Amino acid sequence: MKGMHPEQPCRFAGVNFPLYQGDEESMKVLVAVKRVVDYNVKVRVKADNSGVDLANVKMSMNPFCEIAVEEAVRLKEKGVVTEVVVVSIGPNAAQEQLRTALALGGDRAILVETEAEVGSLTVAKLLKAVVDQEQPQLVILGKQAIDSDNNQTGQMLAALTGFAQGTFISKVEAAEGSFTITREIDGGLQKLALKLPAILTTDLRLNEPRYASLPNIMKAKKKPLDVVTPESLGVEIRSTLELVKVEAPEERKPGIKVASVAELVDKLKNEAKVI
């Protein structure tokens, strides 16, 4: 592959993973995965309005990140990429999601461990630092984290790295030195050509993630997982945003059941006056 970055030395001393071989044919993909509340959980706001109650709530990999991992693994299976590195920023428990990503086919993992709340801009800066170290040709993120609903990080990372940007993608076709992507946009679909290196963010229709098999879950336990800190990456966790409070949304007034189409039409015409 043309325009490869120079070979990187092993950064994480004492950790057992094969040194990255910067040969002509190798291409590394970095996948960012976030630990979030499981999508089936309906969260509740804490009584003191300081946030949502996450105690004893099931946590999972953000669904869009699962799609990102799946796409990276498929690119590897197709021979387009040679190594899939997964990275997460969050508490120690985020190792669970990284292990899941390894069981789905990731080769090794990096946890940037912090107990702090990190906003998308700081996440993007931390990912930029990892990109500087790892020199991937491709970074795949979810389009949106289902907790913050921010939909920002991939775009910010593209701006910080200067990589080409392809958001909300539903299809990827690889060619020499570039990718053709299809994006889900408001009116339909858009096709772009991206030069590498590039940042992609996944939409729902990109693929259907596989389930991790038991043997792969076992194998994943042995795959390398490095833990680093924001300080070691030289990134300060700060934010220009302050969370003032979190409230429950306004409840809708309870509705009624109508017995027939005729009654429905009558209500819509004469009570709600919307038709």
Next chain:
Amino acid sequence: MAILVIAEHNNSALNPATLNTVGAASAIGGDIHLLVAGSGCAAVAETAAKIAGVSQVLLADDAAYAHQLPENVAPLIAGIAPSYSHVLAPASTNGKNYLPCVAALLDVDQISDIIAVLSADTFKRPIYAGNAIATVRSSALIKVITVRTTAFEAVAAEGGSASVEAVAALADSGKSSFISEDIAKSDRPDLGSAKVIVSGGRGLLSSDNFQLLYTLADKLGGAVGASRAAVDAGFAANDLQVGQTGKIVAPDLYIAVGISGAIQHLAGMKDSKVIVAINKDPEAPIFQVADYGLVADLFEAVPELTQAV
């Protein structure tokens, strides 16, 4: 300092979402300038200059901006932004694409998808699929914000007389290039601005059956939407998906047909004025948000409803 609003358009017409975004800007208060970045879009700038409350239109007319590629548009906006206190864009797929880049270039956090302005620095926005509403305060010198357009009234499209000033274009980054677009053309109203939306879910069973919904929508002068399951199954186009990760809508009347009412779907439609649910399962969660629920087989109820309205 003034507020900069980024206009949404397709180089020939201004998208009405721009008017709601200007609505959010006027809730913040102050002078409002509008940036029209595109190619061959002078007519859009002329239209934009008439928007009530807009005092200046900036026009960046260059081939590099034809498709709103973020690698080109974001540096343009970030270059202009330091003269403004706020930069606002609609939370469209377009705004969501370039505005976080602008925030990163300015080294500020972006405030996504605001639904209320409490003061010039404090905003409300939904999190967790709308199951919680966060109030956030920004200390950023330039506040970079995407606006949930259904949450703000549109300002009048006419009544203003802003001047139009050209701004110099930056060079094309060359990192990405446009190949093609497949945009559905339809005479029906846009999901974002429709007064009535008829939405279908997995219960429709096929894309052919979606015709039932189009017939009803046409009689009501409405648009058609879909659940994720319906889109994934190929019953409807992706841009019809309503929900947390699709379109956010708030019509006067939303009719959910064969949709169970998952939280991700509710996140996109529960601010509709009147919600009707037609579902054969009396326990379907959609009934919890419906003003009028009809427990029925949709294949009987929808044709009957189409007849009756």
